[in-house]
Amino acid sequence: MKKTKELNHFLKFFPEIELPANFTEETAQIFSAENEALPQSLIEFFVTKWEGELDEFTEIIPCAKIAESDEYAAIVYYKISLLKHEFILATIGTDAHLIDKKTIAAFMAEDQVLRQSVARIDEDLIIYIMAGHAVSEFQFDPSQNQSFSMEIMPSGNIEFYNNKYEVE
Template sequence: MEEKQLKVSFQHFLEKFPEVELPITLGEDTHHAFSQKNDPIPPLMIEQFILPLEEEESDEFTEFIACFRMPAQKEYQAIVYWKAGLLNYQYMLATFGKDEKLIDKRVIGGTYYDGEQLTQSVATIKEDGQVIIASGQGDPHQEHFEAASTTAYRVQIGTKGKIVNL
């Protein structure tokens, strides 16, 4: 007996990501609000649309949360999802073309612990597709981050959906 391969439409996948008004800021706990408002991403959608985007293998403990979809552009759609792995929590920005293929993907915020330093990043996505990312590093056993370790940089989603450094 032949096993039928189930497929989900890309449009149905995009519907898991409610469109938001920009600007929006993604902080340390913003994903909680999204996880309460948005339906979970079904495993079949994760397998079909998100896992192929990931460079690292995901295990059964990795969690994905649909955050939002940016207002549709002529040449691309952009979504943000949250990925939670072991000691690594990331907001991922992904852009897709009209052909439903990935154009670009970038980590734009989150928390990462490498065993010594804790890195936290906050992102603000503006109306023009510009993303401002502020990152700070510090010893997780200290109460405050060192202000000198804070860096900020900007990326921009271009008209064709490519994410470029500014």
């Protein structure tokens, strides 16, 4: 993959990890402790183009590079803002343009409800997501959990699947 100088520098902050890999609150703490912080200049050059302006309470933590091909590089970063933490999967073309991005796991509080999802990315670049919610620490209903899947396509697009693995 022939990349721009800026993209090459940006990707150095995302260590390659072995798949399958899990993305949970616990792994967020590991990435935060072990990975080098992303310089503000790179956040402004890349991430704000994808996310829009970030407020002073938002932090971006580089997590991992999960795939690289002649067409794209796939990375995961952790976006922490007030009441919402998200693992975001982004695919970036060789000319540094964003091909696609999706939230694959999140932890958020809204309207007295705690929502949480976790993700696992396998060797075939299929992302398995389990999501649930609780109205309090002691009122969790596992029957309300939902599962979703996504896949990174050879083009770098991220396709969403329903539970029957049909493209939606």
